[in-house]
Amino acid sequence: MVPQTEGTSSPQRQPMKLPAYSQAAVAQRLGEAPEPPTPGVMYEASHKRVHEAGWHTKRYFKRKSLHGTNTQVEARARNTTRTMLSVIVSGLSVLLLVVIIFVSYASFSNAVDKQYHGSILTLQDMLPKDNLKVYDAQNNLIFQRADDGVQTTQPLNKISKNLVNAEVAIEDQNFWKNSGFDITGIVRAAIADLTAHGVVAGGSTITQQLVKNTIVGNKDTALRKLQEVILAPEVTRHYTKEQIMGMYLNTIYYGNMVYGAEAAATRYFGLQDTPTQTAAQQLDIAQSATLAGIPSNPELRNPIAYPRNSYSRTLQVLQQMYVQGYITGQQKADAIKELQKPDFIKRTGLPPEQASTYVNYVLSELTNDLHVKPADLPRSGLVVKTALDLKLQNFAQANAKLHVQQMTAHHITNAAVVVMDQHTGAVSAIVGNIDPNDPKYGSFNVATQGYRQPGSSFKPYVYATAFEQGTASPGSKVLDAPLTVPMCCGLPPYQPHNYSMTYGGWMPYRIALDNSLNIPAIKIEQTAGIDASLKTAENMMNISDGSQSKAANVFFGTPNITMVLGALSVRLIDNTQGYATFANGGVRVPYHAITEVTDQNGKAVFKPDTTGKRVLSPAAAFMMTNVLSDNPSRNIEFGPCSSLYLYTSSTSQCYSGNPGKVIPAAAKTGTSNSFVDNWTMGYTAHYTVGVWAGNNDNSQMINVTGVDGAGPIWHDVQLYLNQNKPIVKFPGPPSTVVKQNGDWVLKQ
Template identity: 35%
Template sequence: MRRRAPRPAGRGRVEPTPYIEDQPIRASRDDGDDRPRRRQRPIDDEEPEVSERPPTRRGRGGDEPPRRRTSRLRRFVYWTLVLGLWGVIGVGGIVVYYGARLPPTSEWAVPKRPANVKILSADGKLVGNRGDTGGEAVHIADLPPYLPGAVVAIEDRRFRSHLGIDPIGLARAVVVNLTARGVSQGGSTLTQQLAKNLFLTQERTFGRKVQEVLLALWLERTYTKDQILELYLNRVYMGAGAYGVDAAARRYFGKSAREVTVMEAAMLAGLLKAPSRYAPSHDPARSRARAETVLAAMADTGTITPAQRTAALAQTNMIFTQGNTGSENYVADWVMDQLPSFIGAVDRDVVVETTIDSSLQILAEASLQAGLAQFGDKRDVSQGAIVSLDPTGAVKAMVGGIDYSKSQFNRATLAKRQPGSTFKPFVYLTAMEQGMTPDTVREDSPFTWKGWSPKNFEKEYKGAVTLKEALSQSINTVAAKLAIELGPQRIADTAMRLGITSPLMATPSLALGTSEVTPLEITGAYVPFSNGGFGVVPHVVTGIRTADGKVLYARKGSGIGRVIDPLPLAEMNTMLSETLATGTGRASKIPGWPSGGKTGTSQDFRDAWFIGYTGLLTTGVWLGNDDGAPTKRGTGGTMAGIVWQRYMVDAHRGRQAVAVPGTVPTVARVEPGTPAIRRDPAVTGSLPRPAVNAAVEPGRREAPSDGLGGLLDRLFGR
């Protein structure tokens, strides 16, 4: 049995304390001796009782027992597993919660890209792209490889290897954002960005981010990497209303994405970070700086060689377009207005082929702008329109205003204005059809009819004049008297037969052009004078096909048939050619080209018109103000006729002269699709014709014995 050390008197049990041999200890205070004593070594058969408690640390340098270290490690592992398990459960719950707010996966599908309408001129040049995207969908195989490579290099380098989300990129973004104390870098992959663009809103919430990840994983499982990248390149917003790389390339560089250079590709890829901030048309310097960063990334990833990077950096003096604001946009808008009537709803990319001649379109726009520069301030004129048609009624050029960027209202097709004296040919044609001739005489004198007293422009009267002179000099009194004599309704019927579609007031003032019409319809109504008497329907669309070539519409037919018989047609052309020879339109002659036309000025000089034609083109010009404000005595002869001549001279330069029926005895060349018309070389001037009425006016020529049918045979080879 272990022997214990004796207890000190008067005290409770005292536990032995550790000691070191020969170390002095103090005696108990109770023994009255406070001298230091040396602890005696216990005898061999006696050992002091040792505490069973483990030794405690002694400051920082103390050792920790292995058992305690093991216990703490076990607790750490345990709680890590517990927290991890609950984390997985929590994440799973979150995924289930937000995933349940998405449609069933069986219904997941990439929505169709908004349809693009690519509109082409007759010579294959781009008139415009219309639709929500602003450009056509392009296949990745059709793009220069450095364009998709630029996007991958700067936006998602591990795009080819990740499964839709990039943990490395996400972790890097978190570190950068924490360091920057703000959101300076995103962690979304291209697939996540595509998922957001296709399916989700732009709101930044935790739930939307979870849904974005789920959709990104689904996209990666459903589509190949090239398909995902192609979808992204065709859908991503790139500023200025452009969606997709093709729309952006056309918007900023005026070319297809298939044709961009390395530097341009870098600029397009640089837009993705902030489209408005880095738009080259907005801030070229900032855009270039960003492009240089992209070029470095492209070289670093092997998308381009160092030599290509050097060459791209050397590209200076780049041209950035300010958007397509040319006059061809009026044509594109008009095409879009008509498209549903041809193919219904546009639910896929289509290509529309038009009748527009791109060179004539440029000439028409330049002529109108020059005219407004010449007459705008001088005559208080602010707007104008030009429309030019070939003998089949195909619109070859159309300008609906002076500046599309400031006003998209198409005055050529929508503005209804008083045509003034340009309406008079319908009056005189009616007279020819009712048995009169260009030599028929009427009195130019003041008169009043039911309170209406029409006056001539110069307030002068010439007395007896022929109808040819009355039309060429634009005498109002004679036209008004003819309207009363022939009947306003008959004149209205003639105008509508030739192509006027606007409502007409069947009153005598109709003869002076008081009923409003559009420039397109009245110009179209003049075309029968140029093509041998055949009515036309002004048109611009010749064909529509899908992007892969399937024909959806092809125009057939060439018009509405004959609307003017040959004799009155020839007589009208004789009179209308006199307008340019000696009349109010003499400033608008086209050297070397037979032509006819008519000036027009509405009440109070509000509208100035000139509509004229050759065997090649029929063109109408209108000048005025949108609000109907009067001009400073601007007339058709002094303003519109000058613009008309400027355009027509340029449009006919270098072309072989073509005859107009009843003016020059040669065979007219017409555009393809127009019925072939053979004219008798012996027929010139005012042709003999049968009387319409039983009574023949004094001096009137009798019809040939074979009658109208024989004349038609001789003129047109029927």
């Protein structure tokens, strides 16, 4: 293009524009790009530093720091997120765990309530029962079973308030107001134990301890503890605090096989019941604190075996009693002085067992009457009252032993005695062995366990049968002469003999019986009949009644013609029952040693049946008593002053005509074959006494009859029984009896 010259008026021309997308335009624009600088060439520009020295370094570190900060912020954000998630998850887990625990606890609690609800309702019946106790007729304790410990329940108002306060102070401070379970008590106990460096306070409440000891058991497990916690409030809802305290104090273990406050008061301090106070009621502050310190560890804190441990624990109890306001400082100081006395602890064991033979029979009678096992008796809670006259028992025991010792030359080593009230059936004395401690025979009770041949003491049952039938009477005449009795089945004939081997000819049955002649006895048995006579004996001895459990067997032996001479073996106590029936006019009253059985709360559990049953006619009973009390009729065999005659003077005085006071008595002797057994059976208007003498091994005595072996013992025991009683004659004849030819017969 030609440039325009000056002065020219034509318009200026503009270069032609190319389209932007054209290749020429692109090329034109490429030409417009600046040339790259030539190395080493200085261009016009300012050479002043844009940034100060070290700026780039600082920027580097700032950027690095910022990167680190951002990284930390991001990490914190991530951690925060994780933490929140963890918290949320943990919270949900805890909530879920709480729900699970709550549901499990509720289910477990319901299960425990369901399982033990009945036990709570009957808690008082589930408490350990008192040990068995046996008392004599004068209410003296003569025996108690201690196999499983000693316990005597007393109402709370008969237990010292000092003991109540001591137990609460050391075991359960909030007992009177808590619901049976005390969280604060557990915490307080833990703090007290840590402070004292030992166990000074219990964590379980008194109610929990009661639940443990009576319902859930004492296994040391978390499950058992949880059961306690669940059940204790239930117990509190069903029982008053006083009831709970009474149950606790009567059953808690105080060591040395004693349970409850009453037994502990006696065991450790020698306290005994008085007419106005129980032993537990007499406990003072020091004694109560000592007892309260035992239950937390009975083995190591009982004051007999571990007096130092007991003393230390008692001081802790006294301190708690003082702190909680139960005692004053002066009372605490006085109690500590009492603790330090050398005779503070009075070790007291069980009273010695008395009348062991009698007691053993009582226990056997108890198991039969109540239908219980002997193993169930020790902690049965039963209180057994008996008919035992302890003074009489001791007298009879000593007298039998003395007489046996006096007869050693005749080879007598043992004797047994039974004393019975024929009007009530009460057995007031049983001597089963002269030496109950004899290692070989002492435990065997001949009176109640020994089946022995009664000899002629069996004859009155046969005579009474004939008297009742009217086939014979005391005045009927019988020929006492050699006798031959044909036997059946090819057996040789039976030829009985009198003991003296002599014969008296014709005589009344009265004389024959009083002098114990065998031939007349065989003849009257033939008249009365063996079966009828045996039935009479069974009825009078009370050994054929199916409800009578005292006799395991009716008799030993086979009833036959020799039965009247005593061939059947019977027990002394049953034979005494038979003679008591004679004494009671033919009315049998079942014999018994137990007069009443009560539970530990005094509720009657058992009383014997003392209903009389007529088993022999009044006429036959009267005639038998009249014959057996006819002392002159006995003169042929026994003389006028034998031991069967109850006179109070000496034998020489009696023979000189001065017998002293004479007590009407009916008696009969018996001697088995070969002098193995001696018997004397008889009665007065008050008592019936049966005596046996012989040897435990059934060996023969030497020339001893019933009047010599058993008679003197019978005589002495009857005199003892009647010494302070008025002389009472036997009842007169009933209307069914009349006198004919000088003797009594049935009225036609």
